[in-house]
Amino acid sequence: MGPLYKFGWFGFAYSLQLAGLIGFLFGFLLERAGFGNPRKLTAIFYLRDFAVLKVMFTAIVVCILGLLYFSAFGWIDLDRVYLLPTFIWPQIVGGLILGVGFVIGGYCPTTSVVATVSGKLDGLIFIVGMMFGSFIFAELFPLLQAFYSSGDMGVVRLSDVFGLHSGIIALLVCLMALGAYWFVEKVEERFGDKETLPGGSRKIKRSAAALLVVLGLILAIINPDRIATKRSSLQIHQEKEVEKIQKVVPVPVEPSSSGFKIMDDEGC
Amino acid sequence: MNNRYANPYVIGVLLGLVLLFSFYTMGRGLGSSDSFSRITTAGVKLVAPAHAGTNRYFSRYLGGGKSPLMAWLVFLTLGAGLGGLFSAFISKRVRGEVARGPSVGVSVRLWLAFGGGILSGFAARLARGCTSGQALTGASELAFGSWVFMFCIFAGAYATAYFFRKEWL
Numbered sequence: 001m002g003p004l005y006k007f008g009w010f011g012f013a014y015s016l017q018l019a020g021l022i023g024f025l026f027g028f029l030l031e032r033a034g035f036g037n038p039r040k041l042t043a044i045f046y047l048r049d050f051a052v053l054k055v056m057f058t059a060i061v062v063c064i065l066g067l068l069y070f071s072a073f074g075w076i077d078l079d080r081v082y083l084l085p086t087f088i089w090p091q092i093v094g095g096l097i098l099g100v101g102f103v104i105g106g107y108c109p110t111t112s113v114v115a116t117v118s119g120k121l122d123g124l125i126f127i128v129g130m131m132f133g134s135f136i137f138a139e140l141f142p143l144l145q146a147f148y149s150s151g152d153m154g155v156v157r158l159s160d161v162f163g164l165h166s167g168i169i170a171l172l173v174c175l176m177a178l179g180a181y182w183f184v185e186k187v188e189e190r191f192g193d194k195e196t197l198p199g200g201s202r203k204i205k206r207s208a209a210a211l212l213v214v215l216g217l218i219l220a221i222i223n224p225d226r227i228a229t230k231r232s233s234l235q236i237h238q239e240k241e242v243e244k245i246q247k248v249v250p251v252p253v254e255p256s257s258s259g260f261k262i263m264d265d266e267g268c
Numbered sequence: 269m270n271n272r273y274a275n276p277y278v279i280g281v282l283l284g285l286v287l288l289f290s291f292y293t294m295g296r297g298l299g300s301s302d303s304f305s306r307i308t309t310a311g312v313k314l315v316a317p318a319h320a321g322t323n324r325y326f327s328r329y330l331g332g333g334k335s336p337l338m339a340w341l342v343f344l345t346l347g348a349g350l351g352g353l354f355s356a357f358i359s360k361r362v363r364g365e366v367a368r369g370p371s372v373g374v375s376v377r378l379w380l381a382f383g384g385g386i387l388s389g390f391a392a393r394l395a396r397g398c399t400s401g402q403a404l405t406g407a408s409e410l411a412f413g414s415w416v417f418m419f420c421i422f423a424g425a426y427a428t429a430y431f432f433r434k435e436w437l
Contacts, residue, residue, distance in 0.1 A: 002291070002292040002293065002295070003291065003292060003293060003294055003295030003296075004292065004293045004294075005293060005294045005295055006295045015294060015340060016340060016343045017343075018293060018294065019294075019340045019341070019343035019344040019347060020343050020344070020346060020347035020350075021347060022286060022289065022290050022293075022294075022298070022344060022347065023298075023343065023344035023345060023346060023347020023348040023349075023350075023351060024347040024348070024350050024351035024354070025282075025286045025347075025351060026283070026286055026298055026344070026347070026348050026351060026400075027347065027348030027349060027350065027351030027352035027353075027355070028351035028352065028354055028355045029279050029282055029283050029286065029351075029355075030283075030348070030351075030352060031351070031352040031355035031356050031359075031361070032273065032274040032279055032355050033273055033274055033276055033279040034273030034274075036352060036356060036361070037367060038367045038368075038436070039367060039368075039369065039436055040273065042429070042436045043436075045425050045426055045429035046429060046433065046436065046437060050276075051273070051276040054276035054277055054280055055276045055279050055280040055283060056280070056399075056403070056404060056418075057280065058276070058277050058279075058280020058281055058283075058284060059280045059281075059283035059284040059287060059404060059408075060284070060404065060407045060408050061280075061284065062280065062281050062283075062284025062285060062287075062288070063284040063285075063287045063288050063291070063408035064407075064408055064410065066284065066285070066288035066291075067288065067291060067408065067409070070288075070292065075292070076291070076292055080295050081291055081295045081296070081409065082295055082296045083409050083411060084396070084397065084402065084405065084406040084409065084411045084413065084414055085411075085413070086411060086412050086413030086414075086416075087396065087413060088412075088413055088416060090394045090395055090396070091395045091396075091402070091413045091414075091416055091417040091420070092416060092417070092420050093391075093394060093395075093420075094391045094392070094393075094394035094395025094396075094402075094417065094420075095391070095395060095403075095416070095417040095418070095419070095420025095421045095423070095424060096391075096420050096421075096423060096424035096427075097387050097388075097390065097391035097394070097424065098387070098388055098391035098392060098395065098398065098399070098420075098421050098424065099420065099421040099422060099423060099424025099425035099426075099427075099428070100384075100387055100424045100425065100427075100428045101383075101384045101385070101386075101387030101388035101391055102384070102388065102399075102421065102424075102425050103384070103424075103425045103428050103429050103432050104380050104383055104384035104387065104428070104432055104435075105380065105381050105382075105383065105384015105385050105387070105388060106367065106380075106381060106384065106435075106436070107381075107384070107385075107388075108388065108398055108399040108400075109300045109301040109304065109388060109389075109392060109398040109399065109400070110298075110300040110301075110345075110348060110398070110399065110400045111399075112385070113300060113345060113348050113349050113352060114348065114349075114352035114356075115367070116349070117349045117350075117352045117353040117356065117362075118352060118353065118356035118361050118362050118363070119356075119362050119363045119364045119365060120365060120366065120367050121364065121365070121366050121378065122366050122367055122368070122377055122378055122381040123367075123381075125378050125381040125382050125385065126381045126382070126384060126385035126388070127304065127385060128382065128385060129381065129382040129383065129384065129385020129386045129388070129389060130301065130304045130385040130386070130388050130389035130392075131304050131305075131307060131308045131311075131385075131389060132308075132382075132385070132386050132389065133385060133386040133387060133388060133389020133390035133391075133392075133393075134301075134304055134305040134308045134389045134390070134392075134393055135308050135312070135389075136386065136389075136390055137325065137389070137390045137393040137394065138305075138308070138309075138312075138323055138325035138326050138393075139323070141323065141324050141325035142324065144394070145324070147394075148394065153412070153413070155411070156411070156412040156413070157409070157410045157411055157412060158410045158411075158412055158415060159410060160412070161412050166410060169410055170410075173410075181277075196272070196273075198272070198273065198274070198275040198276065199275075200275055200277065205277075208277070
């Protein structure tokens with residue numbers, strides 16, 4: 001059951017190698033999509049090319065479905081996945097500033113790395129700026145600390161906010177993404193450059209859309225949250241039974257679980 | 269130079285699978301801005317170790333006697349650089365240049381890249397993550413704040429895009 005690292009399948013040194021592999025695939029895919037090119041990236045803000053939105057939404061939808069199905073099948077314990085806490089005010093202000101930085105600088109942090117390695121000097125300058133920005137933040141941190149910690153809502157998921165279970169949220173996200181794809185393709189038809197926009201057969205798109213809706217609907221019906229809760233309560237129950245039979249107080253702890261602590265830096 | 273890029277939906281599906289793989293193996297998502305904060309910390313530590321130790325933000329990276337660079341996300345960012353290089357190389361897209369629109373000069377573009385970098389570096393620290401670590405990763409976990417953050421990126425960018433159209437169009 002995943003996450004493998006948190007169940008002690010491998011140690012810190014191997015996790016760093018894995019980071020290199022995951023990063024390699026990440027950077028490779030971003031460059032394939034053309035995200036080392038700031039004109040391609042910023043074209044979304046001039047309504048000409050929505051590749052940024054398509055890649056992001058598709059990745060998010062695929063990952064949401066994957067996580068919820070994995071959880072429903074008992075392949076991953078979502079309670080052990082590091083969930084980003086919500087600090088709503090700094091996230092709103094940070095998001096707005098990051099958007100402005102994106103338009104002015106032409107990149108977001110990861111894409112600037114991809115641009116730099118493909119030879120773009122402006123990408124490198126962006127990275128230098130980013131380090132300077134981090135420096136300014138750290139130097140001003142005593143002044144910013146109160147705001148940085150404001151709006152602390154803890155770990156809240158969309159399901160908590162809307163009072164719906166994750167399966168229904170996943171279905172709604174699928175529908176929202178499909179609506180967004182439909183809308184931005186209409187906009188691209190009007191403002192975009194047909195020469196550089198990748199095509200794609202209408203038939204495949206329709207089938208993929210139908211598949212997304214079906215996968216979302218199944219999740220909305222089976223309620224992955226309930227399945228996961230049931231499973232974990234069953235596990236706790238079984239563990240208690242085992243303890244009763246064995247009457248042994250200290251259950252041997254896996255070596256990894258003591259060695260790993262969630263640190264403050266798990267965000268980006 | 270090859271300007272035909274891959275289909276974004278296909279890349280999106282593959283990126284979603286890479287993200288899922290990261291969650292499955294590590295229990296965490298992607299990210300990169302943290303690496304640059306760590307490199308900055310390492311630099312400050314080199315130049316002024318006492319200052320780095322007393323600064324409340326830098327010092328969070330300096331615990332445990334390890335180098336601030338000995339971190340998962342730093343290796344991920346290194347990998348991203350290699351992966352990007354490999355992809356650009358096989359498509360013959362590695363070329364020294366300053367990417368910009370036709371109506372803007374090199375020095376203006378570089379100053380704007382620097383300014384945009386400063387804003388992004390600052391914003392990513394404030395929001396505890398960037399487009400990948402906060403928006404992509406958090407949204408996949410259905411984290412509320414990450415969704416708000418993602419829409420705020422679009423809002424901030426669309427609100428200012430008009431004023432910088434000469435840089436890109």
